[in-house]
Amino acid sequence: MRMSRYFLPVLKETPREAQIVSHRLMLQAGLIKQASAGIYSWLPMGYKVLRRIEQIVHEEQARAGHLAMLMPTMQSADLWRESGRYDAYGDEMLRVKDRGGRDMLFTPTAEELVTDVFRANVNSYKDLPLTLYQIQWKFRDEVRPRFGVMRGREFLMKDGYNFDLTKEDALHAYNRHLVTYLRTYERMGLQAIPMRADSGPIGGDDTHEFLVLAETGESEVFYDSQITDLTFGDREIDFDDRAACQAVMDEFTSRYARTDETHDAALFAEVPEERRRTARGIEVGQIFYFGTKYSEALGATVQTRDGDSVPVHMGSHGIGVSRLLGAIIEASHDDKGIIWPEGVTPFHVGILNMRVGDAGCDSVCDDLYAQFQTAGLDPLYDDRDERAGAKFGTMDMIGLPWRITVGPRGVKNGVVELTCRRTGEAEEMSVSDAVARIKAIYGGI
């Protein structure tokens, strides 16, 4: 994309409404614009990041054999009355009457509707296991929406639901989700720690939240420092192998890690003192096993091999997709702006033309731009006739991980400058070396 043709409204002033850095930077870098309280429009660059995050979520769910679908945002109240949650949900549920006077609501979550899809179509143990998920907009009418997309009212969520014959099968699905989530967050450049959590209004026995450590996190967390040494990496997991999934679960949850909601001071005291940590964390996902709570309420049963009819065991599993932009920025920025991890960056590399109109600079920039596009990469080319300072400021603010600066002196010597946004390290090299380096960096992602 050429910046002269892009819509990238970088703000010069610091937006006053932003209390946390991710909210401020998302506004300043032109990623979002508030539409009304807790509700945002995603401007082109913010939308690109959102799509990259969605894509990672889809890829990792597909790897585990989970099936993507899509449920509507507007749902009838009837199903929610059947489950008993219509009255229980409280004021956070956005309630609507349609023109026929029927009670509807903007989905805050979809256990009821997905269970209805299941009960209408599945009758036999032979069709299990089954995990359906969606990435869809949700609404929670927060009384005090704040922190930008971190605690908005309309937000994008991945919500997945497993249907299994037995508790053991459902716990395998639970483990499978933990594995997919670990890899999902790591691909986004995040360390998200699974912590024992409280089940809240969904209900359930087993639940873990995934928390990203950040000073601005809304939860206080307590953990054994050994847990931050764990990484999932690029292990190959056979998702049908129960022992393998269980081993990952054990590895990542055997050390103490809890939020303030489930913190147990006595247990925490058993962690060697030098490894005890308290910090703040941002919740970016949660997995639940809740057994037959919804299948019993809604009559979602299957026939077993013996011909008995039994309610299915279920769980639900969420990732806060739009919130992740905020969490990533909280975890990865400096005083100049955002620093996107390579996995989610809106553009793979920035090209800075230091003298637009100079035949040499223009030609090298055009060449770089074309080469990156041919390689399937997405460059952002600052071809504007602006001061160098403004160009560097914009690039730093929007936080592309790599930048190539093309100036007349370098062009004369046959070199460009490749700069890493995170470290600030810059290196002169030939155009072909710069292209090769960028290709190598993204080839491994």
Added chain:
Amino acid sequence: MRMSRYFLPVLKETPREAQIVSHRLMLQAGLIKQASAGIYSWLPMGYKVLRRIEQIVHEEQARAGHLAMLMPTMQSADLWRESGRYDAYGDEMLRVKDRGGRDMLFTPTAEELVTDVFRANVNSYKDLPLTLYQIQWKFRDEVRPRFGVMRGREFLMKDGYNFDLTKEDALHAYNRHLVTYLRTYERMGLQAIPMRADSGPIGGDDTHEFLVLAETGESEVFYDSQITDLTFGDREIDFDDRAACQAVMDEFTSRYARTDETHDAALFAEVPEERRRTARGIEVGQIFYFGTKYSEALGATVQTRDGDSVPVHMGSHGIGVSRLLGAIIEASHDDKGIIWPEGVTPFHVGILNMRVGDAGCDSVCDDLYAQFQTAGLDPLYDDRDERAGAKFGTMDMIGLPWRITVGPRGVKNGVVELTCRRTGEAEEMSVSDAVARIKAIYGGI
């Protein structure tokens, strides 16, 4: 995808609620399930088609330099009061009060909000031209939702908005959209004819609807038969070249083609009698130029080169993304089921194992499956232990354009059978020839 692990609830009975064939087939083939009146869940295979359609729309918009963004579904009533449409819109607008008692609505279209994004960020002619678009869920509270996704209440729409300095620039944007739409529909296997239309509640001077001819269309249409001979094909268009875009516009709109709303019997009579046609059509898109209607109402102005402040010229341009599934099926089916065009098919090829458990058949099917996946294609492998009749029935119903049948006799002779869903023609060939044929078919798309 292996069918044994897929969620594909093909219905045996004909759903009684379906009045038109696309609605019936979408329910029978397990693409959608009704959630409430005029509101559907998209089951995994339906969701895959929806995503393929979205992808084509994105690619064609990107080609013209239009920028993807995303606006929220829930909007404040304030902006709609500013434009005067809050009261004017009538009962089709889903109106909501949030917990704070503020008037909100589920967006039926987004002229107001996108104009607000524009006016907050763009002040100069230098930032024009600009076209922003989104693919987002909309809601229109139809009094009688019917025909499945063809006239639903919650529906997915691509809506794009151009901002230009002058009327001439905006008409170029209008032409650009016509060109992108022609290619978009053709890539989906549809012939969509631009017809002069009525502007309706959006308002505006110039507007064309795109109609797909189908017996079940809601509009009566009148046209010169020469228009159905036109195809856009794979011409390369420079979208900055005004004359080139205008030439396409002229080519595709100079012959008589109107809906009943704008039909002019006297003009139609000038078409030579043997070329006069009347038929029914399904509207799948519409482009508008409406000048300064919204920019004046909402104060969206820019400074010209001379320092004057002028309201921008705008247009809006829509594609009914979810409705397109219905339109495609109306235009492409037979009495056995759907026939997907290659451009939007949920899976590129079906693999039918006629004797699951037979080592030879299993091995050939596994090999085919692996080869297609390696080639970046998406096969659906019917590995279920079912009767041949049931397997053929399912494949015909779900309508994958190509099917490879693997039976024990053929395996012995080193051949499989490749069948075209549209023509029914079947041909025996080696596994490697079958793979090569499928790769060649999709290589050109």
